[in-house]
Amino acid sequence: MAEKISKETVVKVSRLARLSLTTEETERMTAQLAGMLEHFRDIDALDLASVEPMTQPYPLKNVLRKDVELPSLDRDEVLDQAPAAESGRFRVPPTIGFDV
């Protein structure tokens, strides 16, 4: 399993997760995550080579829906709940410095 989690990795992960952790939070998080990951090493001993991953508890397949339209939500009711809206649309700050 991977080496002990570093502060740099925690910073990278916090960026991926769009969380602006404070310096103090980053340090605490690094220690806590390291502790947990250390505990999670218990499964390293298991031989899992021939084990199929289990992703769903109940084996279903082909759950399909007919292509039938239902009414839209009311735009005003929805936009009323938005932090910012304008001209029938959701408003967001500019994408400056954003890696699109």
Next chain:
Amino acid sequence: MSEVAALPNGWQLIVGLEVHVELATKTKMFSASANRFGDEPNTNIDPVTLGLPGALPVLNQHAIELAIRIGLALNCKVQPCTFHRKNYFYPDLPKAYQITQYDHPLNIDGHLMLPGDVRIGIERAHLEEDTGKSTHFGGSSGRIHGSDYSLIDFNRAGVPLVEIVSRPDIRTSEQARQYVGELRSILLAVGASDAKMEEGSMRCDVNVSVHKLGTPFGTRCEIKNVNSIRSVGRAIDYEARRQVDVIEGGGTIRQETRHWDDATGRTETLRTKEDADDYRYFLEPDLVPLVPDQSWIDAVRAALPVLPAARRQALAELCGVDKDGESAFVVVERGQDDYVSAVVAAGGDPRRAVVYVQQAFAEQSATPKVPAKDLAALTILERDAKVTSTQAKTLLTDLIEAGGGDVSAMATKRGFEALDKSAVEAMVDAAIAAEPGAWQKYCNGEEKALGALVGAVMKSSKGKADGKVITALLQAKRT
């Protein structure tokens, strides 16, 4: 089509295409919200479309069926498949993940044929959902960079998409254009999409790299925002030249995503590989596997129409034209090949039938208003030299305007009485006698002297003699 200079110094172009097509369903990929272009912003939304807390996706059966049609039309293997989440933050992506197919896509390992029997491999054609639409306001240009704010419309979010990924088998920008055109014809033929590039229901990302024969492919750049078939060709030509210039100037190509600017005719860096997101793909726990059973696949296959390539082939054989030629392509594109067959079945001349339809039926639907038997009659009049080809064109216009009718009566009404061959021959003899100088030159091999002789016959016949017939008679008399 404009020929572009080949790349210099033995450089070779390698192109692969990723084409996204919106499927022609009534509702979205995972919910009953309408899939409709052009509606007022945010009027086709529901909890699933908006990624509201607690909303769950359910697969649209018709979207799957259309995707299977695409797969079969592209000679793919249709297989059991799963859905993954591709996680990234962007304001037009409501859940902050796109549901897409990852390691087990629906369709794999197909191909598409281009003119000249060029085979372009299809790696996969997988299902996914579209994003909403951002519009950028303020700033200098209304573009992403430098705007003041953006407004988001989620009508398009969740619209079913099939992403068709070609293998890097394309070697020229012309082939890339043909590929997109052929793909579009197939999508239209199977009814999977309206494939309107101008409305964004068909969108191309182009992967371009260059190399020299016998060496590995170079680093590729992905070009986004290529919104017409013409732009596909222009973007590839520009990008290939740019890459060669960079390499020959001692530089290296970075793997990056570039943006095509149709106005400037250039590509620009959008983002580099280093700052690419880590998408954290994992199996979508809110969906279960899709295992299309053989009977479903067979039923979809049985209902598939004959595809454009096969139709062009059949039309070409019927009419004696080139299967990769303009008339076969245009007539099949308009879906008028069945009509041409009907004209031939009604006794029409095959080659004239296909040419008439190609040239005069652009405004007509797949089932033109002119009855097949009437068009057949016109081809026979012309073939039998009862009317000249010029007269035939006039009659064709009359026929289309009237929506059909008795072609012989129309010819009579126009005074297009047929001159029989003996009458024309008499006029030819008279013209030879009247223009001895021209006749002498023609006999000496001066082909341009033919004009004066033909003109003389035309004049004396008042245009009722067929130019081709006159020429044939003059040629026969020369030897």
Next chain:
Amino acid sequence: MQKLVDIVAGVTNGSLKASAVVEEHLARIVARESEIHAFNLVTADQARTDAAKVDEDVKAGKKVGALAGVPIALKDNMCTRGVETTCSSKILQGWKPPYDATVVTKLRAAGAVIMGKTNLDEFAMGSSTENSAFGPTKNPHDVSRVPGGSSGGSAAAVSAGFAAASLGSDTGGSIRQPAALCGVVGVKPTYGVVSRYGLVAFASSLDQIGPFTSDVRDAATLLEVISGHDPMDSTSIPQPAPSLVSVLDHGVAGMRIGRVTDLPEGCEPDVLARLEAAFDALRSAGAIIVDIKLPSIQYCLTAYYLIAPAEASSNLARYDGVRYGNRVDAADLNSMYAATREAGFGEEVKRRIMLGTYALSAGYYDAYYGKALKVRRLISDDFAHAYEKTDVILTPTSPSVAFKFGSKTDNPLAMYLCDVFTIPTNLAGHPAMSVPFGTGADSMPVGVQVLATTLGEQAMFKVAAELERSL
């Protein structure tokens, strides 16, 4: 305290007014809610209106539903149209969903009267309800102790008589553990038996809604109403609701009851003593106790704390300040995202988002998330082997009785250990329920957990009913 089934019977035959039932419950809320804090929101006016409607229908001779007049509280992570749904998080505070969860629709159709939205650990992440952004819920048996979590508010609401029943959600024990700590019945059905549509997702492959009630019969009655196939949830099992009330009096004679011989350590002796008493009671009623082994159960915590945060990190990415919920304004989009999420989420939620993002990220997926999915298979296989030999399995619900506030908040791992007996069934997707079975240290309630295999709800309820009768 009134049983759910007695309220339905009385209201339906006209001997009891739904309005009077609601007023009684509201009176208890007025008396003790400020002390307990079971609710994020009490919808008293709507409850009165709904109860009056039920009474009108009864008076008019109309047919009323299977839950006519029953006051029910909802965990505040189930969407209620037009009524604030917060997940006890600042990021969603004030959000009024434009739609109802399927369970809410079913409850209303059955004539239930919704009393309000109950407190929880933020986004259902926790085992004590101390992680609520709006302050903890207190255990009605001893307000210096936690009610358990994450459905602490729903457990406390039933325990304190604020509602005849409530709904919670259970991802790793979030119904059963607070049920045990508050002395009520709590059921986690088979994954896919109750629709998740409208339940705010924590970990999609583990989440399941279930009831809290004061006895087993009430739980069976309520579960019958909320379960059944829902075409809006692709993971919903296409089967009708199980018949449960009908089996409660069947007894357990000849049934095989599994005793796990390799149970994880760390369980308090008073809790283990009650488990032994439960085995004795079932043996006396004619059941056969069989020893079984679940060797992989020791890896449950690891598998769970990789899988659940991974799914959660993706499920909680949608709280980005764009479409709903709260935003912290900033000059550019990325800063807005980060500021909104930093301010909107509490510490435990951030910790799990970080853990889950890490477990899924490039270079770590195989070592963590991928491996955890394989361990999940091992655990499921262990259960499959065990259920060849037994019909149900009995374990403690929680390793200890309700603990004091703050005693585990400094050490996330210590808190995670509260779920060591409940997590395995979520990983396997099996049903399990906690039944109050006497008291332990400091006279606090102790729960015994009955586990069954996929769709084994009938066997589970038979045993639960027998345990209850034996008290």
